[in-house]
Amino acid sequence: MPTLPQIEPEHATGQAAVLLAETKKNMGAIPNMAKTMASSPALLKGFLGLSGALAGGVLPAAVRERLALATAEYNQCTYCLSAHTMLGKKVAKLDADEIERARHADSADEHVAALLTLSDTIARGRGTMDETALKTAREAGVTNAEIGEVIGNLALNILTNYFNIVADTDIEFPVVRPHQH
Numbered sequence: 001m002p003t004l005p006q007i008e009p010e011h012a013t014g015q016a017a018v019l020l021a022e023t024k025k026n027m028g029a030i031p032n033m034a035k036t037m038a039s040s041p042a043l044l045k046g047f048l049g050l051s052g053a054l055a056g057g058v059l060p061a062a063v064r065e066r067l068a069l070a071t072a073e074y075n076q077c078t079y080c081l082s083a084h085t086m087l088g089k090k091v092a093k094l095d096a097d098e099i100e101r102a103r104h105a106d107s108a109d110e111h112v113a114a115l116l117t118l119s120d121t122i123a124r125g126r127g128t129m130d131e132t133a134l135k136t137a138r139e140a141g142v143t144n145a146e147i148g149e150v151i152g153n154l155a156l157n158i159l160t161n162y163f164n165i166v167a168d169t170d171i172e173f174p175v176v177r178p179h180q181h
Contacts, residue, residue: 004167006035015041019048026052032170033079033160043163050156057149062092063112064153066102070116071157073103073178074123079164080157082173103179114140119150123158 009020009030016038023034026048037044054064065088072080081103088094088102098107105120107113118137121129137147163169 002036002168002170004036004039004169006032006170007038008035012038016044019044023048031083032172033083033164033167036167036169037163047156047159050152050159054149054152054156057152058143058145059115059149059153062088062094063115065092065094066098066107066112066116067119067150067153068157069099069102070105070120071123071154072161074105074120075158075161075165076178077161077165078175078177079169079171080161081178082171082176085176086173111141114142115146115150118142118147119154122151122154 007016007020009017009024012020019041020030020034020038023044024030027034034044034047037047055061059067065084068080068084069088071077072084085099088099094102101107102116105116107116114137118133121133134147142150
C-alpha cells in the first residue's frame with residue numbers, strides 16, 4: 001500500500017503539472033515514481049535534472065542501466081529493479097545474462113565490470129574505500145569522467161531506490177524481486 005499519493009497529470013497544478021508534462025515529453029510516459037515524486041515538485045525537478053544531465057555524459061545507456069540494476073539489487077528496491085530490468089531489455093538491449101550479472105555488479109565486458117565493481121565498492125563502503133579500488137578501476141581503463149559519473153549515477157539510483165522503498169510506489173512493470181541475501 002503506497003505511503004505517498006500519486007498525482008495524476010490531469011489533477012496536477014503549477015510546477016507539478018509542468019514537470020509531469022516534461023516527463024511525458026521526455027520519456028513518452030509518466031512512470032508511477034514521477035507521479036509520486038510530483039507531491040514535491042522540487043524533488044521531481046531534481047531527479048529530472050540529474051537524470052537528464054547524466055544521460056548526456058560519457059556513460060552510455062547500457063552502462064547506466066547496469067549501474068541502476070546493481071544499486072537496486074543492493075538496496076533491495078523492487079520498483080527500481082523491475083523498472084531497470086524492463087529498460088535494460090527494451091532500451092539498452094541487454095540480454096538476460098547481462099541483466100543478471102549486473103544485479104551482482106558484474107559484466108562480461110571487462111570495462112563495464114570495472115565500473116560496476118567501483119560503484120558497488122562505493123555503495124557498500126558508504127563512500128569510503130581504500131585506494132586500491134580506484135587504482136584497480138584506473139588500471140581497467142576507467143577515466144576520471146567515468147568515475148565522476150559512476151558516483152553521480154550511484155547518487156541518483158540511491159535517491160530513487162530510497163524514495164520508492166519509502167513511498168511503496170505501485171509497480172507498473174513486470175515485477176522483479178531482489179535476490180534474498
